[in-house]
Amino acid sequence: MKLLIKGGRLVDPAAGIDRVMDILVENGKVRDVAAAIKKAANCPVLDAKGLVVAPGFIDMHVHLREPGQENKESIASGARAAVHGGFTSVACMANTDPVNDNRSVTEYIIARARQVGLVNIFPVAAVSRGLQGENLVEMADLVEGGAVAFSDDGCCVMKADLIRKALEYARMLGVPIIEHPEDHSISAEGQVNEGFISYKYGLRGILKAAEEVIVARDLILQERIQSRLHLTHISTAGSVGLIRNARRAKTPVSCDVTPHHLLLNEERVQNYDPVYKVKPPLRTEADRLELIRGLQDGTIDCIASDHAPHTRDDKDKEFEYAPFGVIGMETSFPVVHDRLVRTKLLTLNRLVELFATHPARVLGLKDRGRVKPGYPADLTLLDLKKRFKIEESDLRSKANNCPFLGWEGQGAVAYTIVSGKIVYSYKNR
Amino acid sequence: MKERTFRQDHLLGIEHLSVDDIETILETAEAFIEVSSREVKKVPALKGKTVVNLFFENSTRTRSSFEIAAKRLSADLINFNSSVSSLKKGETLKDTVLTLEAMNPHIIVIRHSASGSPHYLTTFARSSIVNAGDGFHEHPTQALLDALTIQQRLRTLRNLKIAIVGDILHSRVALSNILLHQKLGNEIALVGPPSLVPAEFAKLGATVYYDIRRGVRNADVVMMLRVQAERGARNYFPSIREYRNLFAINRDIFSLASKRAILMHPGPINRDVEIETSMADSDRSVILQQVTNGIAVRMAVLYLLKGEIHETLN
Structure with a gap:
């Protein structure tokens, strides 16, 4: 099985490459990367002229809902949504039912992912048993079973002593702890960012401090432990500042931000539409702008969707009763490219770092995130001229809780290639 | 009485009212105070119209105030009692309201502990929605x-x-x-x-x-x-x-x-x-x-939303 990808502009920040290159793929791996590769007999050619070829995008924070909540999403529907969004790998969070806190659930997810094919799925296991925040999971066993990271995502590890021990223990295994930073005693029953908007619209607030006190706590612990700490979906200017300072002090830490926190602010909640109900909540415009600065100056490593599918009925409710979360895998690239790259707030090179290079590094996926002979041929091909409009009918996810419906712009995923196989093509949608 | 200039479909909150709207409601309410002082406290302004009191929180004064207001305008009024309703059986707010709307009411007066619930109703309901208190938001x-x-x-x-x-x-x-x-x-x-x-x-x-x-x-x-x-x-x-x-x-x-x-x-x-x-x-x-003025104000609101312009107060 061969494939020659010809004439595309390869953007591979890890290799420092941004020029037209041919890529030869053989048996699922990259065989050769060169300025001009001759077409061999019987080798299919993908004409990539005018397209950007990037190392396969990795969404390091998604909820696939299987096992347990297949009415919201499944590994199969989530995989279709992933490749539609240009993702060749996704890391799925542990808050399934049952919780992914033991090897049999991790192995189940991996087995289902193999059956489905399409996309690489890397399970993230829980930090604590049952996400209860009390006892550590059997981390070494889970790593052996295929877990790439640990996170109680959806819940914060509220006991400082437990996160300390998780970080220490994970250091032995060389895997990251992904913290969902939220002090639940502060956020409590909160629905939206606390401030003028929450007061004016009578919605219970979630202070920015709910996030920042955990970011600060974890950074202080990490300063001594020097493990691998990743803070997910950071949403406030204060968090960016804390992480920026920690980085200057050489504390090892990485973090990601979601497209919705980059492109939307708290004013969206004024009509009580639950599609804008997310955790952490949409923040102020000043926070949003600081998140973009964090991407520009390298404080923020990754963009991750926090793809959180819910059924239509789940979200068709009184704001207070609707669950938190939006879907995102299918819209991350087009909205971020159109609103942040085309507007010159970010370079294309930086976008590829945020979507591929850095997530591979953070998750420790050693042979991904760059286009190199011998590595799996995971590639995302982009047509930066193609116009898009985000329509509900185009979504592959089972869910429609997408805050970007109706958005238009320029730049779309053209092909998604996983292990040398074209798993999505915009030609035959 | 001043020419009616009220152009709102719903009363969701003070937020959406202009000063003119506020003055129109208060002037109309003043006219209705006279009605409440009559021996026969009733005008036919909402005759043939149906008002639903949809209260999801305990309330005596506001619910009875709307009830009296609707009745003094000759409207038919249904009190929807959430404690014996299908909500206890797990029905959603949307299904409850769609079911009530299948009976063709004209105005739904809603009280609900979740802020924004009246606004949510306007996204699918056909009736005029009156906010009788939503969460910590407006009343x-x-x-x-x-x-x-x-x-x-x-x-x-x-x-x-x-x-x-x-x-x-x-x-x-x-x-x-x-x-x-x-x-x-x-x-x-x-x-x-x-x-x-x-x-x-x-x-x-x-x-x-x-x-x-x-x-x-x-x-x-x-x-x-x-x-x-x-x-x-x-x-x-x-x-x-x-x-x-x-x-x-x-x-x-x-x-x-x-x-x-x-x-x-x-x-x-x-x-x-x-x-x-x-x-x-x-x-x-x-x-x-x-408390007394509550009735006149609620009569004014119901009247301005659904009353017939040509029916005067005399």
């Missing part, structure tokens, strides 16, 4: 009946200092009153502990005071809010005793207000918690007049 008819009461007692709604004392954070009465008096250009003083009066309320044109004496000084209207013991349980303040010592209204503090000042409370009152019992019964207290 527009309360602010309107308060305004009518102020106008009756002080002969004006302009150039006033309105002091609102208590749990501003969780009070839909406070927010609707703040928005109304901001629109009318009145001075607004908010009084309470910082845990219940966030400084951000200043952005709504109010001044925040933690000292009731300063807040009430020279006020024309002193509006006390009901204190809920449950807030104390959640540490918004340490105890009812300390709250009373700091923020209850008594004769001594009320004497700092302007000479003509009136004392208001949306009810139900906690005697000797936020309000000294003799103050509640004093001639400066307009608490019962507020």
